[in-house]
Amino acid sequence: MLKKIYKIVIAPYTLLLLYLMFLGMGRFQYEDNLITVEPVFSTIKFxxxxMSWKDIVIIVIGNIVMFIPFGFLGWVFPKLMDLKSLVLNFIPAITIVEALQYFTRMGIFEVDDILLNTFGVYLGWLFRRYLEKRLSC
Known part of the structure; x- marks a missing residue:
């Protein structure tokens, strides 16, 4: 049952997430193409x-939590059941999204976003495995 719900919800969820990444949350088009390539240090500086803990939670924790559902993609695409395949497919996909933010100037290409998003996928993958063992999904 859980797998069926996931298969129905993941496509609209992905569209919502793309909307948020390009148009939502007060997004505006930057005058210049911006890129941040200092892994980890840029997040520490942020x-x-x-200004507040709310900013930290929304940006940093949000970049992890919002991508947890993609750790379950093996339910839709069986080739993505193992972590290696999932991550090796996810990283190029999220890099393309970050590049689109850069080229459209509707966001900043940030290496830390790729790392945090991938960590979210990893947590989702762990949670999926836990659910499968506990609930026999």
Whole structure:
């Protein structure tokens, strides 16, 4: 039952997430193409300079949590059941999305976003495995 619900929900969820990444949450088009390629350090700088904990939660934790559902993609695409296949397919896909943010100037290409999003997928993959063992999905 859980797999059927997931298969129905993941496509609209993906569209919602893409909307948020390009148009939602007060997005605007930057005058310049922006890129941040300092892994981890840019997130640390962001946290140090954040105006509130709410900003940190929305940006940093959001970049992880919002991608947890993609750890379940093996339910839709059986070839993505193992972690290696899932990650090796996810990283190019999220890199393309980040590149589109860069080229459209509707966001910043950030290496940390790729890392945080991939960590979210990993957590989702772990959670999927846990559910499968517990609930016999």
């Amino acid at each position: 946290i140090q300079g954040a």
